[in-house]
Amino acid sequence: MPPQIIVEDLVKTYRIAQRDTGLLGSVRGLVRRQYRELGALDGVSFNIDAGELVGYIGPNGAGKSTTVKTLSGILVPDSGRCEVRGRVPWRQRVEHVAEIGVVFGQRTQLWWDLPVIESFELLRDIYRVPQERYKAASDELIALLDLGPLLDVPVRQLSLGQRMRCDLAAALIHQPPVLFLDEPTIGLDATSKLAVRDFVRGLCRDRGVTVILTTHDMDDIEALCDRVIVIASGKVLCDGSLDALRARVSRQRWLTVDLASVDIEVSDPDATVVRREGQRVCLGFDPQAVSPAELIARVTAKHAVSDLFVENPPIETIVARLYEAESGVATATT
Amino acid sequence: MNDIALYFRYTKISIKGQLEYRTSFVLQAAGQAILTATEFLGIWAMFSRFGQLRGWTLPEIAMFYGAINVAFSIADALSRGFDQFGNMVKSGDFDRLLLRPRSTVLQLIGQEVTIRKVGRLLQGIIVLAWAISAMHVGLSTGTAGLLLIAILSGVCLFTGLVILQATSAFWATESLEVWNAFTYGGVLMSQYPISIYRSWFRRFFTYVIPLACVTYYPILAVLNRMDPLGSVGWIQWVAPMAGILFLLIALQVWKIGVQHYRSTGS
Amino acid sequence: MNWMRPYLAVLSARFRSMLQYRAAAIAGLWTQVFFGMVNIMVYEAFYSSTDKQQPLTFAQVVSYVWLGQALLALLPWYADSEVRAIVRSGAVAYELCRPIDLYNLWFMRAMAWRTAPTILRAVPMVVLVMFVFPLIGLGEWRLHSPTLAAGLGFAAAITCTLLLSCAITTLMNISLMWTVSADGTVVMMNALVTIFSGMVVPLPLFPNWAQPVLMALPFAGLVDLPYRVYVGNILPGSIPLIIFRQLFWTVVLVLLGRWLMARGIRRIVVQGG
Numbered sequence: 001m002p003p004q005i006i007v008e009d010l011v012k013t014y015r016i017a018q019r020d021t022g023l024l025g026s027v028r029g030l031v032r033r034q035y036r037e038l039g040a041l042d043g044v045s046f047n048i049d050a051g052e053l054v055g056y057i058g059p060n061g062a063g064k065s066t067t068v069k070t071l072s073g074i075l076v077p078d079s080g081r082c083e084v085r086g087r088v089p090w091r092q093r094v095e096h097v098a099e100i101g102v103v104f105g106q107r108t109q110l111w112w113d114l115p116v117i118e119s120f121e122l123l124r125d126i127y128r129v130p131q132e133r134y135k136a137a138s139d140e141l142i143a144l145l146d147l148g149p150l151l152d153v154p155v156r157q158l159s160l161g162q163r164m165r166c167d168l169a170a171a172l173i174h175q176p177p178v179l180f181l182d183e184p185t186i187g188l189d190a191t192s193k194l195a196v197r198d199f200v201r202g203l204c205r206d207r208g209v210t211v212i213l214t215t216h217d218m219d220d221i222e223a224l225c226d227r228v229i230v231i232a233s234g235k236v237l238c239d240g241s242l243d244a245l246r247a248r249v250s251r252q253r254w255l256t257v258d259l260a261s262v263d264i265e266v267s268d269p270d271a272t273v274v275r276r277e278g279q280r281v282c283l284g285f286d287p288q289a290v291s292p293a294e295l296i297a298r299v300t301a302k303h304a305v306s307d308l309f310v311e312n313p314p315i316e317t318i319v320a321r322l323y324e325a326e327s328g329v330a331t332a333t334t
Numbered sequence: 335m336n337d338i339a340l341y342f343r344y345t346k347i348s349i350k351g352q353l354e355y356r357t358s359f360v361l362q363a364a365g366q367a368i369l370t371a372t373e374f375l376g377i378w379a380m381f382s383r384f385g386q387l388r389g390w391t392l393p394e395i396a397m398f399y400g401a402i403n404v405a406f407s408i409a410d411a412l413s414r415g416f417d418q419f420g421n422m423v424k425s426g427d428f429d430r431l432l433l434r435p436r437s438t439v440l441q442l443i444g445q446e447v448t449i450r451k452v453g454r455l456l457q458g459i460i461v462l463a464w465a466i467s468a469m470h471v472g473l474s475t476g477t478a479g480l481l482l483i484a485i486l487s488g489v490c491l492f493t494g495l496v497i498l499q500a501t502s503a504f505w506a507t508e509s510l511e512v513w514n515a516f517t518y519g520g521v522l523m524s525q526y527p528i529s530i531y532r533s534w535f536r537r538f539f540t541y542v543i544p545l546a547c548v549t550y551y552p553i554l555a556v557l558n559r560m561d562p563l564g565s566v567g568w569i570q571w572v573a574p575m576a577g578i579l580f581l582l583i584a585l586q587v588w589k590i591g592v593q594h595y596r597s598t599g600s
Numbered sequence: 601m602n603w604m605r606p607y608l609a610v611l612s613a614r615f616r617s618m619l620q621y622r623a624a625a626i627a628g629l630w631t632q633v634f635f636g637m638v639n640i641m642v643y644e645a646f647y648s649s650t651d652k653q654q655p656l657t658f659a660q661v662v663s664y665v666w667l668g669q670a671l672l673a674l675l676p677w678y679a680d681s682e683v684r685a686i687v688r689s690g691a692v693a694y695e696l697c698r699p700i701d702l703y704n705l706w707f708m709r710a711m712a713w714r715t716a717p718t719i720l721r722a723v724p725m726v727v728l729v730m731f732v733f734p735l736i737g738l739g740e741w742r743l744h745s746p747t748l749a750a751g752l753g754f755a756a757a758i759t760c761t762l763l764l765s766c767a768i769t770t771l772m773n774i775s776l777m778w779t780v781s782a783d784g785t786v787v788m789m790n791a792l793v794t795i796f797s798g799m800v801v802p803l804p805l806f807p808n809w810a811q812p813v814l815m816a817l818p819f820a821g822l823v824d825l826p827y828r829v830y831v832g833n834i835l836p837g838s839i840p841l842i843i844f845r846q847l848f849w850t851v852v853l854v855l856l857g858r859w860l861m862a863r864g865i866r867r868i869v870v871q872g873g
Contacts, residue, residue: 365787530645
């Protein structure tokens with residue numbers, strides 16, 4: 001079975017017009033426009049099989065949304081090859097978009113003044129879904145995402161969490177085999193986040209929908225993704241399981257403690273102080289060298305701690321470490 | 335659901351939504367009717383003082399006025415999606431239209447049917463009706479059909495203009511107002527027969543933006559009147575095609591614009 | 601002069617925000633010049649259709665048209681969108697807390713909203729239609745320059761136009777306190793201003809029997825009277841009377857506005873915003 005999504009050597013550079021400031025500058029700008037180039041994608045390649053749930057992560061400006069736009073067929077790349085279900089997305093736009101669903105976390109695709117159910121029906125007509133299939137699909141989505149009480153509410157009156165659940169359902173009315181989620185949990189409260197995650201996991205596991213999840217939220221990634229692609233500065237840095245990523249970069253985890261008072265010096269033989277902000281101290285440690293429980297016991301025994309939690313270093317740190325690791329390897333071989 | 339059925343669905347939703355604000359709609363439509371009627375009031379005042387306009391009489395001008403106002407108000411009501419397109423490009427909401435398996439033109443045309451524009455339409459119809467009743471020769475089925483076609487091709491032309499305006503938003507979102515000269519200015523100048531204008535002006539609005547082809551020439555035939563510019567009969571009957579052609583060209587330019595948008599990103 | 605400072609602040613802010621949209625400004629200039637040219641051609645055709653003497657000469661009408669386009673932003677077209685937003689959001693309450701009389705604040709804001717765009721549009725347009733037009737063969741359509749007396753009288757009259765316009769605008773803004781969707785009143789006012797100020801057709805060109813009515817209304821002082829001073833149709837001797845009429849209506853509308861505002865404030869305070 002060939003991969004469902006093939007991406008090979010995608011390159012995309014944006015030309016952005018320079019805006020000159022001041023009166024003289026804008027007169028100059030009328031005559032001759034200056035452009036500056038912004039490289040977004042610099043040879044991105046990966047393959048995704050049907051039914052995978054892939055996390056696509058990277059710092060801001062890494063090229064994540066450019067990749068998603070290219071895969072959806074909205075954007076035409078400068079060079080490279082891309083196929084989704086055997087089609088080139090930007091060449092066969094109408095046929096291609098009929099088979100994908102896209103959810104943007106920050107923008108809704110629902111009609112602002114209409115009740116939710118009317119948005120669904122309009123989408124049914126736009127995507128040409130036969131009535132019986134629509135009924136089955138929408139009944140199921142409404143049940144799974146608990147949208148029953150929301151159906152007659154105009155979208156503008158929904159809370160962010162409610163709207164996101166409706167947007168998820170809306171993207172799936174036409175039962176696409178591929179789903180792109182762009183920051184779906186941003187700004188959501190904890191309950192809504194869990195609901196969204198459960199739903200997406202079920203989609204993939206039970207219905208075999210291929211999901212590409214773009215996010216900054218590492219908890220989303222940890223909860224959902226077996227496979228993670230890290231992109232930074234337009235290049236794929238890492239493509240594999242989350243554990244492999246961590247192992248490759250560093251197994252480090254962080255123990256963050258809130259001290260009872262500011263001046264206490266915190267130290268431990270198996271931990272290094274990664275960050276210090278007033279009463280809050282982050283200790284980085286290797287869980288294979290010392291277990292979290294043991295470290296907690298040691299630190300709380302020595303210092304007065306009012307609160308603590310254990311977390312993974314944020315994705316930016318991991319990616320930054322990945323950079324160092326990459327360039328470290330590079331310098332070693334030259 | 336095919337495209338036409340989908341368009342009617344969009345229209346129904348749009349009109350229903352606007353009717354929810356019933357009082358506001360009535361007030362705005364009435365206000366617009368009065369406001370646009372002041373233009374004809376001004377024309378009437380000029381005629382009562384000057385008597386004639388280079389051989390043209392007030393009822394004849396009324397026909398030009400009525401026809402162009404009817405055509406423009408219909409086009410204006412239908413094309414709000416394109417009219418507001420500059421905002422859509424700026425906010426990035428156009429991407430969502432590209433993500434749906436339908437033509438972007440259909441989605442934009444279907445976005446809204448602005449019913450409060452009925453104000454201008456109403457006063458245009460009233461003036462046109464008066465003009466028809468004041469005709470010496472009266473309307474035959476042939477000339478009535480020609481008048482209708484002229485108005486419809488006027489709708490096509492104005493729609494084409496708004497589509498061109500929206501297309502220019504792909505390149506520059508701040509200067510869209512440039513096109514107002516041709517839309518609103520076009521209505522203003524087409525209220526009068528084009529023979530009263532200077533020759534360079536006439537040529538532009540016959541061959542580049544063919545407003546004369548959707549008003550002046552066909553209405554000459556409807557009025558059964560001699561053309562001071564010397565055109566012959568069949569030209570006057572065929573001229574409205576220029577409006578439809580203009581729309582088709584505008585749609586092609588739109589496609590080019592969308593292609594540009596997809597190559598450069600937002 | 602302390603009373604001027606809030607006015608200057610709002611004026612400067614309005615200028616700066618408008619200067620950001622240079623391309624839009626050029627586009628707007630082009631549109632208005634186009635409108636002006638079409639209007640002038642229509643008048644040209646009318647004037648060439650008869651030898652009869654008219655209340656205004658063609659040259660005077662041409663100047664009248666250009667003045668109308670150049671000073672378009674001076675007129676009370678809309679309730680200011682800023683006010684609409686303020687009333688809708690209830691932020692009016694904050695305005696009441698400021699250490700300045702609310703009516704004066706709104707009046708000054710109206711002045712800034714009229715002065716800034718007018719200057720930005722009028723200056724390039726006057727340069728274009730007064731000096732450039734003769735150079736490119738459109739001399740017959742140029743804005744003629746006034747005599748000294750007419751020019752000075754015009755300067756005084758147009759200042760009074762600004763005041764009168766602001767009085768009307770502030771009245772419209774105040775009406776927003778009663779109904780935020782004041783679309784009806786605004787559009788109606790639009791229509792009244794358009795026809796009775798002389799923006800559609802110079803008032804003297806209306807039928808003779810209509811003249812007394814037109815002169816009695818306040819709107820004549822917005823456009824028609826000052827412009828006719830400029831083109832010399834109204835002689836410098838009549839200027840004091842013109843100004844008196846403009847100021848008379850301004851004072852009437854200001855007093856009406858203040859009274860309505862007091863009632864409106866009481867209404868908002870009682871209703872809780």
